[in-house]
Amino acid sequence: KAGVTQTPRYLIKTRGQQVTLSCSPISGHRSVSWYQQTPGQGLQFLFEYFSETQRNKGNFPGRFSGRQFSNSRSEMNVSTLELGDSALYLCASGTGGYNEQFFGPGTRLTVL
Amino acid sequence: AQSVSQHNHHVILSEAASLELGCNYSYGGTVNLFWYVQYPGQHLQLLLKYFSGDPLVKGIKGFEAEFIKSKFSFNLRKPSVQWSDTAEYFCAAPLSGAGSYQLTFGKGTKLSVIP
Numbered sequence: 001k002a003g004v005t006q007t008p009r010y011l012i013k014t015r016g017q018q019v020t021l022s023c024s025p026i027s028g029h030r031s032v033s034w035y036q037q038t039p040g041q042g043l044q045f046l047f048e049y050f051s052e053t054q055r056n057k058g059n060f061p062g063r064f065s066g067r068q069f070s071n072s073r074s075e076m077n078v079s080t081l082e083l084g085d086s087a088l089y090l091c092a093s094g095t096g097g098y099n100e101q102f103f104g105p106g107t108r109l110t111v112l
Numbered sequence: 113a114q115s116v117s118q119h120n121h122h123v124i125l126s127e128a129a130s131l132e133l134g135c136n137y138s139y140g141g142t143v144n145l146f147w148y149v150q151y152p153g154q155h156l157q158l159l160l161k162y163f164s165g166d167p168l169v170k171g172i173k174g175f176e177a178e179f180i181k182s183k184f185s186f187n188l189r190k191p192s193v194q195w196s197d198t199a200e201y202f203c204a205a206p207l208s209g210a211g212s213y214q215l216t217f218g219k220g221t222k223l224s225v226i227p
Contacts, residue, residue: 004155033214043202043217056214090156092215098144098163098206101215103156 002027004093004104012110018079021107025072025093032074033101034066037088046089049074050096078109086111114138116205118218125193126226133188133221135177135203144206145186146215147177151199159201162186173197198225 005024013019025032034046045058049068066076072093078085088108092101119134137145147159160171167179177188186203203218 031213035215035217042219043204045207045214045216048214050213058214092156094213097213100146100158100161102158103148105155 004091004102006089006091006104006107008107009105010108010110012112013081014112015081015083017081018077019081019109020075020077021089021091021109023074023076023091023093023104025074025091026102029093029095029102030072031094031096031101032068032072033092033094034074034076035090035092036060037090037106038086043090046076081111083111085109114207114216116203116216116218118201118203118221120221121219122222122224124224124226127195128192131188131190131193131197131223133201133203133223135186135188135218136184137186137203137205138184143179143181145177145179146204147171147175147186147188148202148204148217149199150202150220156202159188193223193225195225195227197223199223 007022031050033048036044048056052068063079068074088106090106091104094101115138117136145162148156149159150156159175160169162169162179170176175190200220200222202220204215207214207216
């Protein structure tokens with residue numbers, strides 16, 4: 001089975017721009033979660049989608065949004081980028097519920 | 113769980129030394145616990161998990177963890193580390209609450225193994 005894939009792997013943007021990241025989950029997984037990883041804050045939960053519905057949202061501003069498509073692929077969008085948004089954005093997929101999640105390689109976003 | 117904490121930020125060991133990384137969680141209903149590992153340049157991988165039953169859980173690459181309910185702990189152990197175990201280790205648990213399926217992670221412990 002192919003793992004979780006994320007595109008692009010690296011992005012460089014400037015302040016004020018917006019960015020869209022993509023995640024393809026493992027086949028058959030309907031739950032997709034997004035996390036932000038930074039050296040200072042560690043891994044922080046952004047949101048989780050299940051069957052195209054956002055079930056949970058972390059404590060991030062409204063500039064962070066996401067969606068999930070009928071094939072379970074998910075995108076997250078960050079508008080009006082700030083320097084502090086520089087991070088590794090991780091996508092994880094699972095079957096839902098309190099089961100383990102499988103992580104992708106991440107997208108490294110640098111905001112200049 | 114409501115929160116997860118890891119005691120050690122950075123651990124440095126020589127090869128063949130024994131390893132124990134601490135993880136504590138705050139109680140909040142069903143307890144499912146995970147240890148993930150992130151090798152340099154690689155993605156997060158599941159090392160082991162505890163859902164119920166035997167509190168001593170064995171994972172990949174010779175790692176094990178013991179769930180001690182009375183201490184709210186889930187420490188990771190390995191009897192003899194190798195240089196290839198150099199990585200960052202994260203303890204995680206689902207945040208409890210109706211409809212909440214997000215994982216909450218500890219801050220991570222960086223392990224450096226010296227050959």
